[in-house]
Amino acid sequence: MKSQYRCLTIFLIILSLHADLSFAQQNVHHQSAQYEWPTDPLVKEKLEQWRDQKFGMIIHWGLYAVPGIIESWGLCSEDWIERDSTISYDDFKKWYWGLQREFNPVDFNPEQWAQAAKDAGMRYVVFTTKHHDGFSMFDTKQADFKITHGPFANHPRANVASHVFEAFRKQNFMIGAYFSKPDWHSEYYWWPKYATPNRNNNYDINKYQWRWNKYKEFTFNQIQELTTDYGKIDILWLDGGWVRPLETVNDEVRSWGAEIPAWSQDINMDRIATMARTNQPGLLIVDRTVHGPYENYQTPEQRIPERKLDQPWESCITLGNAWGHVPNDQFKSSTEIIHTLIEVTAKGGSLLLGVGPDAKGLFSTIQIERLREIGQWLKVNGEAIYNTRTIDNFQHERSFFTQSKDGKNLYAMRLLDANTKVPAAIEWNGNPPAKGSTMKILQTGEVVKWSLQGDKVKVTIPSSLRGKSLPAIAFSYNQ
Structure with missing residues (x-):
């Protein structure tokens, strides 16, 4: 077993050096012509406020920062995922889940993040409260797989999401909570009784409806926590678009390459949205790729649409090659990001730039420098970007x-x-x-x-x- 874990360590070193190639996420979200404008006056007002901001930061931070690998996807057993063939899948999962015992970000400094984002000229933030791996970066009462249950538990800032949101509020940012609809750690999504062949839940929901109902309650309760216990939230940014009603699966979803189950992974978005907007009136909900009343703006990923679009949208693009922290990542120049922001704005969108803190909880010097350089241009030229239309x-x-x-x-x-x-x-x-x-x-x-x-x-x-x-x-x- 020790030799297996030595192999795993070597694999992780190689992966950290080539994360953009080894685990580059496939089937990223593209732009759809389908869009449904909101009718709630408070949501419409919030949407117009968001459309004025133009530039935001998305922060991926979780267990994956410890070894410096792609967020969550190493757990997913699909043919585009590469793992060391000498390590069993079960051993890899045990190792990954076990990172909870190592994640101790004692230098966690959300004020550094918020200041860097402000210096960049950003106006809103989306923080990953939980990615697909199921590890919660907030003090959820629904599970122990969370930042407040481990070596960081007794730290005065253990409830990470609360302090991130507060730091950005003090800089007058709109606040967004990223939340993964799939949860690969939950036994109600990936049931240990069965293998986990892909990103989908791994049991027949039609046959085990009681188990899926447990998962729906689990998801509802976590979103209720986020929208009641963490101050004002402007955006609920829901990822994992394969968790959706079966009747909404279309060619866009099929193009991702993952198997489409014969059952509906419906988590009752009507109920979730009603609850969330009762707690947070006017809340924008971004149910990515599930086109309809709960996709208040669209989110093409790592790309810019070819033409101007009239519906609200944002391009989600990384500063480096990875969403989270990866050692030796190669960062885009400030000139490239400014050019991207200009093009995105002229085509009617916003730019959501991905910046990942390291395992200690800090941005690197080069990330801060890049962001400052972007902000220097925006400080004098922002009139052409902010509060504009096409x-x-x-x-x-x-x-x-x-x-x-x-x-x-x-x-x-x-x-x-x-x-x-x-x-x-x-x-x-x-x-x-x-x-x-x-x-x-x-x-x-x-x-x-x-x-x-x-x-x-x-x-x-x-x-x-x-x-x-x-x-x-x-x-x-x-x-």
Whole structure:
């Protein structure tokens, strides 16, 4: 057995170095044309508030941070999951569950996270209260598989979610609670009587309805805890879209490649939503990929839609290659993230950037530096991003366009390469300023000269900026 665990250790080292390749999550969520606008006035009001924020942070943090591997998915026995063939599946699961005895994040510092997010110019947060592995990052009364039942239990900040939410509230963020509908640790989802061949529950719900009812109550009670005991929550972000009524399974779900059971994994979202919105009036619910009244905005993952979309949506994209902490992860440049934010905003969405703390509970120096660099650009150019809406002609080549909510101001943003200097002039086609309109450059607030030749707008860049390196340059004017 000792030799097996030595092999497991070697496997984990290799995995931590190549997490983006070894366990890269497949079948990520794409954009659907199906969308149902909410009718509840409080939800509609909250949705419009959320659409103004544009930039948020999603934080994956749990047992998987200890060895630095992909979150949860190593437990799932599907053909895209690679594990060391010398380690039995049962031994791997025992090892993974046993990380509860090792997870002791004594340096946990949610204020560091919130400050880094604020410095980045972010306006909302989504924190993973429970991923598919079932380990709760809050003091649930429904199970002992939680952060408050282990070596961190006596720490004054053991109830992690409470302190994360409070730290971000103090920075005036909208608060989102990520919650996994599947729970692979629960005996009411993965019954130990049977093998666990894939991500789905592993018993016939039609035959064992009493067991599924136990799971529905378990899920209901945990969400009730989150929406009653943790202060104001703005977003309930529900992951695990295969847990859904059977009649809602469509080609989009089938494309994920996992087997579709012959029974319905229905957890009664009507009842959950009614309870959650009684506790949190106006709560946004994001029941990912289950299109209908409880998918208040859509969440394409690791991608940007090809075209402008009128329904509310956000692109969920990682700062590195992994959602959680992985040693030696390769982080995207601040320029790439700023370019992504500009494109997402111009197409009508928001950017939810994934940043994972390490096992001690801290962001790394490089993560903080990247976030600060993004914020430096947004601090002077954010007018073109926050509180904006789309226009029909949202892009010409490397220029993207937004407008203020009242339609009075138009914004043009030109993407610049990281290794090139600001040119003497910038041009784009379409969206011309109104005759006599004053145009200013947001980076410095200076008024700039512009001319119109047919459909082409030409802007002269002031000498104060020529030759400098900037990720993008933004202009404001009347159309």
